[in-house]
């Protein structure tokens with residue numbers, strides 16, 4: 001019997017504007033479950049707008065977005081989807097642990113979850129520190145730790161590695177893959193091409209369109225290139 005695995009996300013013919021600007025134009029894509037999918041594209045290509053549509057906070061003009069078969073933004077998805085925006089969304093006047101305790105209580109997650117997410121994000125040594133006194137990279141890891149509370153099945157992470165040093169970036173990518181190995185689906189945006197190679201699959205975006213939806217190796221083979229940046233440029237040249 002054929003085993004059908006429901007995709008984490010299905011987007012169909014999506015049109016979205018931000019202000020008067022058309023940002024997503026007839027976008028259709030599928031994000032398979034249990035993988036680290038990279039959403040790669042230059043600044044302004046629509047990555048954040050697509051992520052907002054997936055978590056259900058973006059007003060869209062037409063089209064549909066479903067997450068685990070439910071319309072994006074449905075109440076039933078609240079605990080199943082974690083979202084980290086580019087701006088840290090935690091309280092500066094609380095310690096790291098107090099922030100995590102607060103959001104854990106809001107979510108109804110177990111107390112032991114705080115220790116788990118502190119360890120996963122390597123924030124244990126900072127647990128008692130006021131969040132407002134952390135470095136930019138540490139603060140963004142607090143937001144990530146909050147998103148990990150309750151073990152959501154889909155994590156939507158908007159440029160989670162910005163401002164992190166190479167060691168922390170490597171560790172975070174290792175964490176993403178551990179989460180995926182445990183069945184979590186991850187959509188991770190970046191405009192750093194060298195991060196693309198660390199993804200199981202890539203969605204390359206430009207001007208609100210998906211230029212490619214492939215594995216890193218598939219993309220290199222299809223474009224006859226040896227790195228993702230060259231593949232991206234080849235795809236753009238083919239369009240022009």
Ligand SMILES: Nc1ncnc2c1ncn2[C@@H]1O[C@H](COP(=O)(O)OP(=O)(O)OP(=O)(O)O)[C@@H](O)[C@H]1O
Nearest residue numbers: 018019021023042043044045046047048049050191
């Ligand atoms: N609140 C807003 N009002 C008007 N236009 C907006 C707004 N937010 C974003 N835009 C525009 O929508 C387009 C897509 O923005 P979006 O944030 O989705 O891109 P992005 O690929 O995530 O970029 P970045 O990598 O810089 O975060 C850009 O042209 C941007 O200027």
